Amino acid sequence: MTVEPAHPGVRKIKAYMTEAEDDGLPAPDLLLNSNESVFGPSPQAIAAARDAAAKMERYSENVDAILAPEIAAFFGLDASKITVGNGSDDLLARLARIYLGPGTEMLRSENGYPKAPNYAFANDAEVHSAPDQGFRPSVPHLIDGITDRTRMIYLANPENPAGTYLGSDELQALHAAMPANALLVLDSAYDEYIDDPGRTPINALVDGARNIVMTRTFSKIFGLAGARVGWLYGPDEIVADVRRVATTFPLSGVSLAAARAALTDRDHFNMVYEANRDGRAWLSEQLSALGLEIVPSQTNFVLAGFADPDKSAEAADRHLRAAGIAVRRFPSPAFRNYLRITLGRRAELARVVDVLKAFLGAVSN
Numbered sequence: 001m002t003v004e005p006a007h008p009g010v011r012k013i014k015a016y017m018t019e020a021e022d023d024g025l026p027a028p029d030l031l032l033n034s035n036e037s038v039f040g041p042s043p044q045a046i047a048a049a050r051d052a053a054a055k056m057e058r059y060s061e062n063v064d065a066i067l068a069p070e071i072a073a074f075f076g077l078d079a080s081k082i083t084v085g086n087g088s089d090d091l092l093a094r095l096a097r098i099y100l101g102p103g104t105e106m107l108r109s110e111n112g113y114p115k116a117p118n119y120a121f122a123n124d125a126e127v128h129s130a131p132d133q134g135f136r137p138s139v140p141h142l143i144d145g146i147t148d149r150t151r152m153i154y155l156a157n158p159e160n161p162a163g164t165y166l167g168s169d170e171l172q173a174l175h176a177a178m179p180a181n182a183l184l185v186l187d188s189a190y191d192e193y194i195d196d197p198g199r200t201p202i203n204a205l206v207d208g209a210r211n212i213v214m215t216r217t218f219s220k221i222f223g224l225a226g227a228r229v230g231w232l233y234g235p236d237e238i239v240a241d242v243r244r245v246a247t248t249f250p251l252s253g254v255s256l257a258a259a260r261a262a263l264t265d266r267d268h269f270n271m272v273y274e275a276n277r278d279g280r281a282w283l284s285e286q287l288s289a290l291g292l293e294i295v296p297s298q299t300n301f302v303l304a305g306f307a308d309p310d311k312s313a314e315a316a317d318r319h320l321r322a323a324g325i326a327v328r329r330f331p332s333p334a335f336r337n338y339l340r341i342t343l344g345r346r347a348e349l350a351r352v353v354d355v356l357k358a359f360l361g362a363v364s365n
């Protein structure tokens with residue numbers, strides 16, 4: 001007899017990204033496949049992590065008390081509503097563990113962050129996926145999808161892999177239609193890349209409700225994906241429960257030091273924001289000019305559609321791979337004709353454009 005999981009939903013968890021095939025090619029030298037920051041962390045974060053490495057014999061105690069006020073000062077937030085974790089992935093998993101279970105449902109957008117269902121399955125909850133519109137979550141369809149079992153509405157805002165996002169009016173409309181016993185989780189991993197000065201920040205929505213949380217990360221604009229530092233902003237009672245189910249000492253001392261130092265380098269943050277915004281506009285324009293469909297992005301990646309079956313996304317991926325460039329494909333049929341390309345530096349993006357130009361048979365200029 002074998003040991004079976006007490007949570008049978010665990011066996012429903014599937015890979016949600018297409019793994020790199022063993023194609024016999026040398027390892028790619030340009031990694032544009034995981035939405036990491038090609039600009040790296042602040043040099044100050046690297047130096048702080050090095051210093052902290054000399055104290056690795058210690059647990060890092062009271063990480064919320066240390067890091068939450070510094071995050072709050074950087075973003076103009078209330079520190080008491082912040083708790084930190086081992087990447088935002090840890091915080092999303094904790095939310096699912098607290099609010100989902102057998103007989104409950106997570107409601108999500110059908111082409112939203114493909115990992116989200118796994119948080120529900122791990123807790124034996126069901127997943128209801130509402131249709132979207134052009135890879136943009138549809139608030140009316142999400143509202144239609146609410147049932148008396150809905151305990152969590154999960155939205156990545158901006159979305160991954162599409163890069164689309166909903167403004168606060170739409171989020172407020174969704175929230176207004178939700179039952180008070182369901183939690184709206186706004187996974188805001190790419191929030192810092194949004195280029196919309198007129199928008200209401202997500203924290204204002206959190207401050208005005210008892211059942212909205214946002215999760216954020218140091219993995220993207222701060223360039224600290226490998227350090228695994230995420231944070232959650234939410235109502236006091238939710239933050240208290242999320243803290244209750246934390247692992248002991250959820251951040252390493254090295255990661256804590258890196259995140260703290262990253263928050264002291266606003267110039268690096270601004271440089272990455274601007275380079276990313278410019279690269280996004282440039283790559284979108286170049287790829288559109290090659291006849292590819294570009295989903296308007298508010299993130300550090302662009303989703304490009306290959307409509308011509310003779311010039312498929314899969315074949316384009318192989319060409320890029322042969323040129324040493326890794327981008328991302330997804331197993332979901334909706335994304336079969338798409339490649340997600342993380343934004344690199346201009347010269348790196350120019351490499352992508354040149355390979356795709358040659359692949360599509362376009363005349364070089």
Ligand SMILES: Cc1ncc(COP(=O)(O)O)c(C=O)c1O
Pocket residue numbers: 034035086087088089090113156159160187189216217218219225228229230
């Ligand atoms: C939408 C979304 N949420 C969460 C994450 C996980 O981020 P973290 O590194 O903070 O765990 C990612 C990472 O790519 C993401 O794209």
